[in-house]
Structure formats: structure tokens, C-alpha cells
Amino acid sequence: MAIKIEELLDVCRVPPGKKVDLQKDYDPGFAGEWVRKEDAGETLAEGTKLLAEEQEILYAQDNYALLMILQAMDAAGKDSIIKHVMSGVNPQGVNVTPFKVPTSDELDHDYLWRNFIALPRRGHIGIFNRSYYEEVLVVRVHPQFLDGQKIPPRFKDEKIWKRRFEEINNFEKYLVNNGIPVLKIFLYVSKEEQKKRFLERASRPEKNWKFSAGDIRERQYWDQYMAAYEDVFYYTSTEWAPWYVVPADKKWFTRIAVAAILYHTLKSLNLAYPVVSEEDQQAMLAAKAELEREVGEKEVQSTDTPEEQTALVESTPDAESQVQSESEQAKNKKNGRKKKMNMSK
Numbered sequence: 001m002a003i004k005i006e007e008l009l010d011v012c013r014v015p016p017g018k019k020v021d022l023q024k025d026y027d028p029g030f031a032g033e034w035v036r037k038e039d040a041g042e043t044l045a046e047g048t049k050l051l052a053e054e055q056e057i058l059y060a061q062d063n064y065a066l067l068m069i070l071q072a073m074d075a076a077g078k079d080s081i082i083k084h085v086m087s088g089v090n091p092q093g094v095n096v097t098p099f100k101v102p103t104s105d106e107l108d109h110d111y112l113w114r115n116f117i118a119l120p121r122r123g124h125i126g127i128f129n130r131s132y133y134e135e136v137l138v139v140r141v142h143p144q145f146l147d148g149q150k151i152p153p154r155f156k157d158e159k160i161w162k163r164r165f166e167e168i169n170n171f172e173k174y175l176v177n178n179g180i181p182v183l184k185i186f187l188y189v190s191k192e193e194q195k196k197r198f199l200e201r202a203s204r205p206e207k208n209w210k211f212s213a214g215d216i217r218e219r220q221y222w223d224q225y226m227a228a229y230e231d232v233f234y235y236t237s238t239e240w241a242p243w244y245v246v247p248a249d250k251k252w253f254t255r256i257a258v259a260a261i262l263y264h265t266l267k268s269l270n271l272a273y274p275v276v277s278e279e280d281q282q283a284m285l286a287a288k289a290e291l292e293r294e295v296g297e298k299e300v301q302s303t304d305t306p307e308e309q310t311a312l313v314e315s316t317p318d319a320e321s322q323v324q325s326e327s328e329q330a331k332n333k334k335n336g337r338k339k340k341m342n343m344s345k
């Protein structure tokens with residue numbers, strides 16, 4: 001990719017222990033100087049091709065799985081990122097799970113449960129469209145969600161958020177230690193760009209279905225959300241699972257950046273196709289030789305002289321007339337049966 005991945009990672013990665021000030025430290029309109037908008041399509045196509053190659057090895061090796069978490073405010077472009085960045089990869093090796101307001105069944109379990117059962121199997125890339133991070137974002141901004149959770153009241157104290165950060169860090173460490181690296185991406189859209197996108201949803205018929213009055217109401221809590229995100233980065237950007245803040249006002253740049261970060265994460269696993277054992281290699285060579293012999297036999301069988309071939313054609317009724325005569329016979333038989341039936345009436 002023409003894009004300088006290391007520089008991009010430096011821009012986006014939240015160093016562990018850093019108290020981020022989103023407004024000061026990040027610019028949602030940032031687009032780097034590595035790629036021009038005119039070349040964005042070509043660069044993304046290149047990136048998705050590289051990604052597809054890495055994913056194929058991930059799948060073949062069947063040791064690692066990758067979990068990519070996407071968090072964002074509404075209309076930041078989570079759906080379109082998934083659609084465009086994953087466009088080239090084999091759908092068989094990817095699963096996407098959206099996390100919405102928990103159902104009553106989900107509320108009957110601990111908060112990690114629904115995430116746990118959606119984890120990608122080895123060889124796969126799992127994408128969480130929202131995730132357990134909602135538990136320290138929307139639930140923190142609207143603590144009434146906590147009332148609906150069936151945890152014992154004594155655990156609903158003011159220390160619950162710190163405990164959740166710790167639980168999340170431990171969970172992610174467990175995943176990483178078990179061959180499931182966790183890539184966490186926050187798509188950072190500005191409040192102005194969000195407004196523009198909401199207005200577009202309201203005015204373009206093909207986008208109306210995406211418009212939600214609830215999303216507009218949620219804008220009032222923008223500052224609380226930003227503060228909650230800053231805390232999330234402070235407490236959960238770790239050495240083993242760092243956060244990436246990806247500027248999201250320019251969709252063409254966001255797609256390239258996410259593709260590059262995902263590619264880099266896969267590449268850093270040093271994936272390799274499985275090596276066939278000596279024994280399996282011998283068996284494969286024997287099977288190959290057998291297959292080649294089979295082809296050879298067929299070739300021998302079909303080397304008749306031209307005269308023999310002509311004789312064969314002449315002595316065989318041509319296929320079409322044979323089919324016709326068979327269907328004619330069947331028709332006659334049927335008519336005969338009909339006649340018989342009519343006669344018996």
C-alpha cells in the first residue's frame with residue numbers, strides 16, 4: 001500500500017496509560033498526506049487484496065482468530081466500513097455480530113456472555129459492530145440501563161465502571177493469550193459531520209430507512225459520550241489490546257486507514273500456510289501419481305482410429321432422435337393407459 005502504515009498507526013494508536021483529550025489530540029477531518037482522494041479507490045482495492053491474502057493464510061493455518069471491535073457514535077460509518085473494507089475477503093472466514101440493546105435473554109446472563117458466544121472460531125475474523133464496550137459507554141451515559149441489569153444491587157455501586165474496565169482488560173488478555181488478538185477501533189466522527197449525515201438520511205429517499213429520531217436525541221449527550229470514550233481509552237488501551245482512534249469525517253480515508261490497520265495486525269501475526277508432514281507428503285505424491293495414471297488410461301481408451309469413430313457414429317442412433325423416440329414411446333404408453341382407462345369406464 002502506498003500509505004505509510006507505521007506513520008498511520010502512530011497517528012491513530014492510543015498509547016497505554018495516556019489520558020486522551022479527543023478534541024485536542026485528534027482531528028476527525030484528518031486524511032493524512034499519503035493518499036489523494038482521487039487515488040483512494042485504487043489504494044483501497046490494493047489494500048483489500050492484501051487483506052484477502054492474509055485472511056486466506058489465517059483460515060488455512062487455523063490457529064489464530066482475529067477479533068475486530070468497531071465503536072462509534074451514530075452515523076460514523078461502521079456499516080460502510082464493514083462493507084468496503086471486507087469486500088475482498090472470503091465471506092466464509094468472516095462473521096459480523098451487531099450488539100444492540102440487550103434482549104431479556106441476554107439480560108439473564110452476565111454482560112460478557114453474548115460477546116463470548118459470538119467470538120470468532122480459529123481461522124476466522126470476527127467483527128463486533130458495537131460490543132461489551134457499550135457497557136461502559138451507553139450504560140454509563142444512561143445509568144438507568146444498569147437498573148434493568150439483573151446484577152445483585154450491592155454490585156451497582158460507583159466503583160462498577162472501574163471494575164468493568166478491569167474485567168474487560170482481563171478478558172482481552174485472556175483472548176490474546178489464547179491466540180485471539182483484539183483490534184479495537186473507534187471511528188471518530190465530528191458532531192458537525194454527524195449532523196450532515198443525519199440530514200442526508202432525512203432528505204434522500206434511499207437513505208430514509210437509516211434515519212432514527214432516537215439517534216438525533218442521543219446527540220444531546222455528545223459531551224458525556226466523548227468523556228466516556230476518553231475514560232475507555234485511558235483505562236483499556238493496553239499493550240496487549242490498544243485502541244485506535246480513526247478519523248471518520250472523510251469516508252474514503254477512514255476505509256483505507258481501517259484496511260491498513262487490519263492488514264498490519266494480521267501481518268504482525270507472521271501467519272504461514274501449514275507445512276505438510278513428510279508422511280502426508282508421501283501420501284499426496286502417491287495419490288497424485290494414481291490420478292495421473294487414471295488420466296493416462298482414459299487417453300489410451302479414446303485413441304480409436306478415425307474409421308472406428310465413424311463406424312461408431314453411424315451405428316449409434318443420434319442422441320436427439322433417441323431421446324425423442326423414448327419420449328414418444330412414453331407418450332404412447334401413457335395414451336394407451338388413458339385409452340385403457342377410458343375403455344374400462
Ligand code: ATP
Nearest residue numbers: 074079098099100101102129130134135138139145
Ligand atoms: P445502525 O444505526 O447503523 O443500524 P447501530 O449500531 O446504531 O447501527 P441501532 O439498532 O441503531 O444500531 O442501535 C443499537 C443501540 O443499542 C445503540 O444505541 C447502542 O448504544 C445500544 N446498545 C448496545 N449495547 C447496549 C447495552 N449493553 N445496553 C444498552 N444499550 C445498548
Ligand code: MG
Nearest residue numbers: 074075212215
Ligand atoms: Mg443507530
